[in-house]
Amino acid sequence: MNKHKRIFLGLCASAVALATTLSAPAAFAQAYPQKPIRLIVPWPAGGATDSVGRAVAEALRVQLGQSVIVDNIAGAGGNIGTQQFIRQPHDGYTLLLATSSTNSANPYLYKRTGFDPIKDFTPVASLAVIPSVMVVAAASPYKTPADIVSAARAKPGSLSYGSGGVGNSAHLAGELFKSVARIDAIHVPYKGSSPALTDVMAGQLDYMLDTGAYGQIKGGKIRAIAVASDKRHPMLPGVPTFDELGIKGMHMNAWYGLAAPAGTPSAVVDRLNAAVQTAFRTGDLGKRLADIGAEVRPGDAASFAAFWKSELDRYAGLVKLTGASLD
Incomplete structure (x- = not known):
């Protein structure tokens, strides 16, 4: 095989390899998932x-x-x-x-x-x-976030709120509420939101700011008193936002x-x-x-x-x- 033919064949092999490489992602995506x-x-x-x-x-x-x-x-x-x-x-x-x-x-x-x-x-x-929603038990005496603020200030550290775990959205929302409302309340973390909401329903927790409570709210098992958003939630048109209630900075x-x-x-x-x-x-x-x-x-x-x-x-x-x- 002469020198020129070897060069030509080498270039052909390189071109084939390059074409294969370039087409591999497209081919993989076309086959995905298998x-x-x-x-x-x-x-x-x-x-x-x-x-x-x-x-x-x-x-x-x-x-x-x-x-x-x-x-x-x-x-x-x-x-x-x-x-x-x-x-x-x-x-x-x-x-x-x-x-x-x-x-x-x-x-x-x-x-x-x-x-x-x-x-x-x-x-x-x-x-x-x-959006996070502040919820209380259906029979809770707290009708608005202001009621919770008043009770917490009257007896600092006497109220409790739940979350689905330390650091999850309900925990941060609860801490944000404490900060903007300038109150003290005890955080009770659970392994998931469901058991925390169960204790809210039972009155074992005073309140919770949760994103997974919409089903229980619709079922009447718990009561929503405020939405932590810049607008009312379409599923809860009768529930005001914190902004509407004069509690600013509660967006979560x-x-x-x-x-x-x-x-x-x-x-x-x-x-x-x-x-x-x-x-x-x-x-x-x-x-x-x-x-x-x-x-x-x-x-x-x-x-x-x-x-x-x-x-x-x-x-x-x-x-x-x-x-x-x-x-």
Whole structure:
């Protein structure tokens, strides 16, 4: 074989290799998914977070044609499940239900979360936000937040509020309320929102600021007295906002989104994001989320990444304001 022929064949081989490399991501995305997908929800079953996760899992199953298995791995405010998530292959077959508690607040609440809040994740799609609502037992003597403020000031440290765990949205909302209302109240953390709400219903807790109470409110088991948002919630048109009641600075919600491990191919991210957007447009994902009190927030991966970063910045100030800490 002469020199020129060897050079020609070598160039041909290089071209084939390059074409194969360039076409690999597209081919992978076109084939994806070829097996069941695991969705890690780093909170217990029950409550708003689990409901969002299961609604999204079902929507992805319909859109992608593969089973999406919800895996609840609770503990340490979502850190334990998230630590397991970041160690998974970045192939799109393990996803995370990212939340404001774990992915915005925990980096400032814990000295060590076990993950980098930016570098260990690939934002895929924003899903929804759920405003916090102040709730009391149906038979509670407290009719307004002002009643709670008056009672707390009359006997500092005598009132208690619950949350689904130290550092979750209900805890931060409770600490924010203490700060803006200038009161003292005892925080009682639970392993998830459901048992905390049960004790609110029973009168064991005086109040709670929660995002997962809409079902119990509709059922008359607990009473909503204020919404921590800039506008009234469509499911609770008769419940005023804190702003309307003259308590300024009480804006608190939980956000939810879909994430993949860092390094996940962009073609797979685009495939997953498209599945979510289609589910919002043509499926019942939006209705299922609205039924639990969520306001849907569809968008592309880039806009979700920008929102995620802005929420990290916002929670830095919020955690500093409340003085909350887990170490």
